[in-house]
Amino acid sequence: MERRDGKRMFTIGSLDWIVIAAYMLGMVAIGLFAGRKLKGYEDHILSGRQVPTHYLAPGLLTTQIGAGSIIGFVGLSYSIGYSGGWWIISNIVTFIVLGLIGAKPLREAIGSKTLPEWFGNRYNEKSRLFTSITIAIAEIAFTTGQIVGGGLLFSVLLGWDPKIGIFAFSIIVVTYTVLGGLWAVFITDFVQMFVMFAGVTALIAVGVMDTGGITNLIKTSPEGYFTLVKDGQISTVIAQILYAIPAIFCSFDIIQKIMSAKSPQVARNSCYWAAGGVVFFAITMPLIGILGYHILGPNVENPEMITPLLIGTILPIGLKGLAISAVLATLMSSASACLIAASAVITNDICKYFVNFEKLEEKRKLSINIWLTLFLGVISWAIASFYDKAMGNMELAWTALSCGAFIPLIAGLLWKKASSAGAISSMLTGALTGMIWLFNDNPLGWRPIIPAYIVGILVLVLVSVLFPNKTGNYVGSRNQEDLVG
Structure with a gap:
């Protein structure tokens, strides 16, 4: 099959x-295989908390390296070089931080x-409701x-109508996720x-x-393309890391996978292995963008399509199918x-307000979660196909979540005196500050998280001191004495 894209x-x-067909059918086969492991609801959403390091570390890595890396940041590196890859690089830091302070206590919280x-x-049910709605x-x-x-990948490389590509992609992902739950996600990852x-x-x-070797590539690239931090960019780099954490x-x-680990030590160590894996993508993703600049020229209309355009232009038959499968892998x-995270939150944390979900039989809970996962997959497909403008509004929920929940989460892990009143006050004021900042086009050039965190920290500390919990609520670690008093 041949297709023409402009002059290519x-x-x-x-x-x-x-x-490509073997890869996609293989994913469905894995879903069928993983489905045999499912005995109950917790198997579907947490793999029975029995996931070893050799599954958990790849699961963390592949989940984090998605469309933003293979499409967005490759395109940015096409335009400005290696400094466009700082979001990927920052994930090395974030996995290390998660391993140091978050992985073990979150896995130890076996009641969650x-x-x-x-x-x-x-904290309290109000904080649970806020985070469940925004996360879902x-x-x-x-x-x-x-x-x-x-x-888009199917459209650019195979010449399909984008909606047909969206449908085909959705069928594969939803099928193996529904059939095998989180076990299928881990094995496919x-x-x-x-x-x-x-x-x-x-x-x-x-x-x-094709470009004459790495030495020639460096010599012939525009100035600064192989510079990691350009003059005056240090504040941008710091902001990227602060945003990534x-x-x-x-x-x-990500946290769902941490909670599914076989032990707290497995959860922690898998974060460090994932950080090591990110190094590979931190080196290669920006390099793909730079190769695109040299091979495709400096005037590609849509830089976000650099990866599929490069695959279609330079790879021989056979390797082209492998590379297409690789991009599909990052997205899938x-x-x-x-998808499985959304269904878990809805059944575990939102359904409780309408039905007594915990009292249902295990098989009944499993069945509900399977059907809900299928339903959410259909909803995601429909939005992707017909309601793309809804994406912007939905992503406002992420702004509210990251601006509101992060400070209470870290405080809950590290400071045993963080109170329920302080947490919910910090959530609401942080989320509100972030939304106001966003709607006013980021005054001072700051991203919404910066003012949101300043407000969130101040409010959490002040309210926690003024309105402490009457009894200890700490559930994140077995060793409370390790916390800041």
Whole structure:
């Protein structure tokens, strides 16, 4: 099959189709296999809390490296070089921080199946309700974003109508996630990690050879393309790291996997292994953007399509199918994680306000979560296909969540005197500050999280001191004496 994109001709050979089809059918087969492990509700949303390091570390890594990395930040690096990859680089820091202060206590909180439930146990039901609603909406938005990315990939490389690509991508992701739950997500993530490594390596190797080697690439690139921190950019770098840390702590698709670890030590160590894996993508993703600048020229109309355009332009038949599968892997791993996270929060933390979910039989709870996962998959597909303008409104929930929940989360982990009144006050004022800042186009050039965190910290400390808890609520660690008093 050949298709023309402007002046470029893409050839998708039979071998490429075989590789792509084998990959996608393999994902569905894994879902069927993982479904055999499901005995109850907690197996579907937490894999029975029995996930070992060799599944958890790839799961954390592939969930975090999604459409933003393979599409957005490759496109940014096409325009400005390696300094466009700081979001990816910052995830090295965030996984280390998560391992140091968050992974063990969140896994030790065995009375909490979700992050909102942890907030409810640590603080009160109001904080649980706030985080459950914002997380559910945000995770659906993230799922939709990955589906849109998959549809664009099919459109650019295979010449499909974007809506057909979105439908095909949705069918695969929703099927294996529904059938196998979080176990399917972990096993597919394990496979997808190797597909991602192989596909990205193939693309880089062929691209570097086509441009005359890495030395020639450095010499002929625009000034500053291989500079990690440009003059006057240090504040931007710090802001990226400050933004990335709450992004990972407040992402239940990540925290859900932490809570599913076989032990607190596995949870912590997997974060460190994931940080090491990010190094590979921190090096390769910006390099793909720079290769795109040299091979495709400086005037590509849509830089976010650099990766698929590069795949279609330079890779031979066979490797092209591998690279397409690699990009699909980055998108599918993130989409499936976000989808199962959304369904878990709704059944565990929102349904309780309408039905006594905990009193239901285990098989009944499992059935409800399976059907809800399917329903949310259909909703995500519909939004991606027909209601793309809704994405902006849905992502406001992420602004409210990250600006409101991060400070109470960190305080709940590290400061045993953080009170319920302080937490909910910090959540509301932080979220409100962030939204006001966002709607006023970020005064002073600050992202909403900066003023939100300043306000959130002040409010949490002040209200916690004035209105302390009458009894200890700390649920995050077995060793309260390790906390700041």
